[in-house]
Amino acid sequence: MANALTIGRVADAAGCKAQTIRYYEQIGLLPAPPRSEGNQRLYDDAAIQRLSFIRHARQLGFPLQAIRDLISLSDRPEQTCEAADAIARQQLADVDRRIRRLQALRHELERMIEQCKGGRIADCLVIETLGDHGLCDVDDHGDAEKTNRNAQRPPKSLGRW
Amino acid sequence: MANALTIGRVADAAGCKAQTIRYYEQIGLLPAPPRSEGNQRLYDDAAIQRLSFIRHARQLGFPLQAIRDLISLSDRPEQTCEAADAIARQQLADVDRRIRRLQALRHELERMIEQCKGGRIADCLVIETLGDHGLCDVDDHGDAEKTNRNAQRPPKSLGRW
């Protein structure tokens, strides 16, 4: 069937920008489609499906490399899906880690804000708390937000730098 | 007092890399410190404190721009801390949004994995689910992971692209 779609339609269908589609093509995540006489890309339904797959996986937080792996897996449909399962499990573990960490952050932020009674900057606990890692309940190890730390305890007040 | 520290010590104290400190200096987040005769940066305790502030705020997920704002606030200690409070509240709202979203992701990932009973790729639900946004409970609006979407419902099976 010759229902050939231009890039904009496909972008709308998959919920991304035309630029993004070209980008995926450029990095080899999408195959280069045929072109019209005027050199415009023409897509079919299979392309939309593959793009939707990619977008959906991205929304689930899979990095492009993992998506690449999943795609290459799905090109060998007779194998067991152990590997796909492993990728998904990894992603789940990652999401779990991020949730736990964000909850710790949330906690500290809330405490910070609660204590701030709208005084002057000089006594602002938001600012003071940020200078003082010792009171912090954030525990970070190997996170998506790649942090590392090792804080000393500074004197209580920040004052002027 | 002349307890002058080289960049490596400061990096250890604040839990970051020397590179990062130079980067912060470069973008104006840290003032350029004096140098030794051999052109090496020499820091004092105030610098460590400021750096700790920055690192801690970063661990809490504040973007550098927000940190910049907080620093410039703290340079005017006689104002009210309304603005600092607002920044923190914003950050909290952001963290909340991210947590909610990650929990939705977690949910879908878990379902995906649970359903995958180790068959062949051809029937793998991990892969199939990713191709099918219609089953998805992920709802995304204005997120840190800047996604947008608008999916159509593709036919049930992916098969070959």
Next chain:
DNA sequence: GATACAAGCTACAGTAACTGTTGGTTCAAG
């Protein structure tokens, strides 16, 4: 057929917040 405007094209720069690399200098220890 002329014109206007949207949508497409390529190529490149920019984003955040760093990290890594290269190739050279300085410092402290032995």
Next chain:
DNA sequence: CTTGAACCAACAGTTACTGTAGCTTGTATC
């Protein structure tokens, strides 16, 4: 005096795109 670690500047690379510039193509209207 010689290692070797720590420092220096400058720049490239990372991730996953997004934005811009300057052009061409496609479509709708007059």
